[in-house]
Each structure stands twice: as C-alpha cells, then as structure tokens.
Amino acid sequence: MIQATVMGLGLAAPGLDDWAQALPCLRGEQPWPGGALSVPSPTLLPANERRRTTPLIRLAMGVAEQACAQAGIAPAELACVFASAEGDTLIVERLCEALSLPEKPISPTQFHNSVHNAPAGYWAIAAQARQPSTSISAGPASFAAGLLEALSYLQAEQAPVLLIAYDTALPLSLAPHGDVQQSFGCAMVLAPQDEGLAQLACLGLASGKPSTLAQPEWEVLRRANPAAEALPLLAALARGESAQLALRYLDEAVLQVQVG
Amino acid sequence: MPVQALRLSHYTVSNALGHGLAASWQALREGRSGLRPLDYAPVLSGRPLQTWIGRVEGLEAVCLPPALADYDCRNNRLALLGLQQDGFEQAVAVLRERLGAARIGLFLGTSTSGIEETESAFARRDAQGCLPAGYRYRQTQGPFSLADFCRQYLGLCGPVQLISTACSSSLKVFAAAERHIAAGLCDAAVVGGVDSLCQSTLYGFNSLELISAEPCRPWDAQRNGINIGEGAGFAILQRSGEAGQGPRLLGYGESSDAWHMSTPHPEGDGAVAAMQQALARAGLEASAIDYINLHGTSTPSNDRAEDRAVLRVFGNNTPCSSTKGWTGHTLGAAGITETVFAALALEHGYMPQTLNTRSIEPGLDAGVLLHPREQSLQTVMSNSFGFGGSNASLILGRAG
Numbered sequence: 219m220i221q222a223t224v225m226g227l228g229l230a231a232p233g234l235d236d237w238a239q240a241l242p243c244l245r246g247e248q249p250w251p252g253g254a255l256s257v258p259s260p261t262l263l264p265a266n267e268r269r270r271t272t273p274l275i276r277l278a279m280g281v282a283e284q285a286c287a288q289a290g291i292a293p294a295e296l297a298c299v300f301a302s303a304e305g306d307t308l309i310v311e312r313l314c315e316a317l318s319l320p321e322k323p324i325s326p327t328q329f330h331n332s333v334h335n336a337p338a339g340y341w342a343i344a345a346q347a348r349q350p351s352t353s354i355s356a357g358p359a360s361f362a363a364g365l366l367e368a369l370s371y372l373q374a375e376q377a378p379v380l381l382i383a384y385d386t387a388l389p390l391s392l393a394p395h396g397d398v399q400q401s402f403g404c405a406m407v408l409a410p411q412d413e414g415l416a417q418l419a420c421l422g423l424a425s426g427k428p429s430t431l432a433q434p435e436w437e438v439l440r441r442a443n444p445a446a447e448a449l450p451l452l453a454a455l456a457r458g459e460s461a462q463l464a465l466r467y468l469d470e471a472v473l474q475v476q477v478g
Numbered sequence: 479m480p481v482q483a484l485r486l487s488h489y490t491v492s493n494a495l496g497h498g499l500a501a502s503w504q505a506l507r508e509g510r511s512g513l514r515p516l517d518y519a520p521v522l523s524g525r526p527l528q529t530w531i532g533r534v535e536g537l538e539a540v541c542l543p544p545a546l547a548d549y550d551c552r553n554n555r556l557a558l559l560g561l562q563q564d565g566f567e568q569a570v571a572v573l574r575e576r577l578g579a580a581r582i583g584l585f586l587g588t589s590t591s592g593i594e595e596t597e598s599a600f601a602r603r604d605a606q607g608c609l610p611a612g613y614r615y616r617q618t619q620g621p622f623s624l625a626d627f628c629r630q631y632l633g634l635c636g637p638v639q640l641i642s643t644a645c646s647s648s649l650k651v652f653a654a655a656e657r658h659i660a661a662g663l664c665d666a667a668v669v670g671g672v673d674s675l676c677q678s679t680l681y682g683f684n685s686l687e688l689i690s691a692e693p694c695r696p697w698d699a700q701r702n703g704i705n706i707g708e709g710a711g712f713a714i715l716q717r718s719g720e721a722g723q724g725p726r727l728l729g730y731g732e733s734s735d736a737w738h739m740s741t742p743h744p745e746g747d748g749a750v751a752a753m754q755q756a757l758a759r760a761g762l763e764a765s766a767i768d769y770i771n772l773h774g775t776s777t778p779s780n781d782r783a784e785d786r787a788v789l790r791v792f793g794n795n796t797p798c799s800s801t802k803g804w805t806g807h808t809l810g811a812a813g814i815t816e817t818v819f820a821a822l823a824l825e826h827g828y829m830p831q832t833l834n835t836r837s838i839e840p841g842l843d844a845g846v847l848l849h850p851r852e853q854s855l856q857t858v859m860s861n862s863f864g865f866g867g868s869n870a871s872l873i874l875g876r877a878g
Binding site: 334339342366468 | 524580593597601607608613616619625635637638685686733738864865
C-alpha cells in the first residue's frame, strides 16, 4: 500500500474554470453548469510562448498551476507525471492535413508540439522545473495509470509529485473515429508528509466496476473523457469524506484507492 | 534511492540491421551499417526528400492475429515482428505461467505510434473531407495503441504504461518498471519500445533542418543531421534471484532541461543531471563506467551538448560511441535499442565504433571511439535525450 497526502488540486471542465468553482457542484450543492470548456491561460508562460501552444498544452498547464498554488509548493520543486489518453489530437489533425498536401508544409513549431510530452516541455521551461518528468498514456485507464506512476515515484523518492491528467475533445475530422467527446483536465500535488487536504492510499488493482457519481451529468462527463475518470476521487475530496473508491482501469480491472 | 537487484533476463531487438539479436550483433562486429537511401514508399511519391533511413525489411508482410486486426498499423506490425524474435514471447509466456498475468507490468515507449495510418487516411479523404470509414484512431494512432496491442497479444493484465517522451521514451520504461516493482505493484515487467517510419518525422525533422542527406556521422566535423530509423526492442526485467543470468540494472537517472522544446541545453545541464543521478543510484563513481552508448544523434547541437555533458561528468577518458550510424535514429525505440547494444557490449567485451565518423570536430573532447575496442567490461551506460528537454540515462552491470 502506498500512502500520500493530497496538497493541492486543479480542475478545468466544461462550464467550470477551476477547483473553487467546481467544489459546490462536486458536493451536489449546485448543478453542473455544462457548456463549453474555457481553455485556461497559464500565467507562467510568457505571451510569446503562449501563442505557440495549443489548447491541450494550455489546459494541462492551467490545471497544474492551480494545484501548485493551492499546495503552496514552487512548481520548480515538483517531479511531474503528465497523463493523456489520446495526446494532442488537434495537432495530429493539422499535421496530417499538411502532409496530405504536395508541399508537405509542416512548421517547426507544429512538429515539436506534436510530441506527447509537449505540455511537459512547456511546463518545465515555464516553471524552470528540472525534476524528473514523464508523459504517459494508458488509454481509458490513463488517470489511474498516472496516479500509480505518481505514487510509485513518491514512494521511491520520498518527494512531492504533480500529477496532471487531461484530454481535449477530438477535432471534427477525428471525432467519428475515436472516443473523447468532452474536454477535461485535473491536477493534484501529492506529497509524502502528513499535513494537507486529505490522505490518499492506493490499495492496488482488482477486479470490479468503477465507482460512479450521484449526479447523472457528472457520469456523462466521466464517460466522455479518460481524465474525467478522476471525478469519483475528486468528488470525495470535495466533500471531505472518507471513502473507498474504484477508479477505472483496463478491461474488468479497477484501481482501488482510499481517501479520508 | 538505490535500485533493488533487478536483471534483464531476456532481451531482443529488430531494426535496420535485421530481425533479432544475432543480426544486430553481427552487423556491429562487421561494421556494416543498416542505413540506405530513402526508399520508404509514402515519401517517394510525395515531395522529394534527400536522406538515408534505417528501414526494417518485411513489415509489409506481417499479419496481426485476427482478434487484434483493428490494431493493424506499421508500428504494431513492427512490435509483433519484434516480439517473435529470440524466443521473447515464449519467455513472457513462461514468466506469466510462474507469476500470473496480473503480476507482470508492461512499460513501453513510442514517439509517433501508428501515425502512418492517419497520414494515409487524410490522403484518402472523400469529397466531403471525411476520413475513410475503416480508419480507427484509438487502435492505431492513439498513443496507447502499442501497449494496448502488446498487452493483449502477450496476455498480460498487470499495470500498463505507454511512455511517450520523444526520444527518451524507451529508456524511461526501465525507471517506471523499477518503481512499480519496488512499490509492490508487480513482480516483474516487460519493457521496450517501438517506433516506425512515417511522413511526420521525415518531413518534421526536415522542417527543422535536422535531416542529413548522407549517412549520419556523429561527432564528425562535417556532421549535418540525423537519419531516421525504425526499430523494436523488448526486455524482461526480473528480480535477481529469479532471473538467472543477464545484465543487472544498476541505476537510472531522469531530468528535464527546462530550456527549449527542440534544442538541448548548450552546456548539457540536463544530461549531466541524468547521468549523475544514475551514478548516485548505482552507488558508483564516474570512473567505474567502462563504456557509454551515447545518444549521439549527429546533429551539430545535440552532439556538442552531449560532449560537454560527458566531459563534465567523466572527463575525456571513458570510451564512448554512438551507434546511430548503424540503425539511424529510431526515436522512441532508441532507448531500448541502445540499451540492448550496451548489454551486447557487456556480454561480449566489445565496444563498437562510431560508424561513418571520419574526423571528430575540433573542440569535442569526449572519448569517442572511431575504431572498435575489445576489452572486458563491468559497467556500461546508455543515454537518451528527447524533445521537450526529456533526459534519461541508464547503467547496466555485467552478469554474474
């Protein structure tokens, strides 16, 4: 069993710009407003760098900034785990459109933005973060796999770690051929110390069904974005409750976690 | 934290040198490059590109099992071809029998996954601009495609991760696997990486003016860029007591440059951090490393930065070489490919030269080998550095 303390949280969902806005909705005190995701504008990035980024990069950085601010830990001190199921599908669309033209007009910026670790690269530069950083995918299990990576890093190094999970809705051309229908991002700073927002323990992989959310609209969002598989955990954290949860993994497996 | 005692009990590579370990080993011994003038069909019909590539023969004929046909793409064909060499999939089956499928982790790296499918689908859009009906994003181009295919093919159901940090991807798989085993999340792991030719990387690196029109020449005064290669490599990582023979994983290091998206820190700061962390984890002084397989891509700025970094950590006495002149730069498969080359160096006491390189650029002073050297080796290092400033370094120790 791996234990950690949740130090800070970040969130961006359709109609909800940050964790503070999400709190009453996740507690069931207010309905989820829905609508479109307003892509964050990360403050760490200088304007000239921000122009070179994509919505996916800004989404990842925006929720990461929120989590660091709440944790009160300098971003430069945090190792990072970036988890995204499908990567930057808007860049894929633009790149493949360009390659379908005779002149193959790919720009250098487009090309370096096409790597799965582009958000991690921009974050490291903006935050001057030189700690280890990884960028992963585990398809529908991306959030749970990211959490396992973050917790195993924390356990091995006894150092704080920033987990960011994010995916943007597929662009028009790819939407009929893939699964991500809504944009969603969340981030959490996890640390080995005792004082923080809540305790989190990882109980391991097991067979079972993922935990669901009481509000049907949250359930729809959970199923529309692999990063939103974090919602059962985020809702428990928002309510400040102790709970044992099952987060979606692959096939019939779930990742069991305990919060409180 | 030092690493626990883990070994690479089995490993295999397939690349431009051929299918399986023996083909790579023979070519390394004979100084025979796998590079050839670009003959990758999708580019031949497009805008002309002058370069050499490291292409794997025979991928066009590889058939995925019918149950996994949705995953068909060049990258997963290369993965399947790779898994079928050197008795690797049989070794995984034996391990699965012993430990149980749920106790074996799977950690694979790729950079571009099956993007060739999407490139092809965009070229075949209909009059309304719609992609062909049979095109499948998640199973082919999605980053998880490779790991999803391999876990089903190998029948594994433990923790799974697809790492995609550009050219460091399949070196970082060792670090993630070690952490998961140490945390008790699995008892052994299959690690590896696969990357395959596509237009995105050929024209993309070309847009950055990093593609060489000639066979690449790492560290050479006349070097002018990379040759893109493709490759697959896999290893089984197990606890020492259970693994029998095989090189030991002694340490790894990971760092971020925080400098530039596509250019390394000019003094190699991030590379220094990764190498020093690997040494610290292994509990070794720099002088204990007998050979370094460099990242050595053959671009002017990459080799200069790595030279600075190696000099800062090791001085100019540690023999090192880049093997990109054999395979080309296999990007997301470079880490596993060159770790296996480093394991072959350990096993045979043979350090390959930096192929194609004639005269080293004045001012680059690392101990780069222009001729092979035979010598018993105890510890070797492999380096991989990628876009986004992602650095990784690994140390292997001799079996026994």
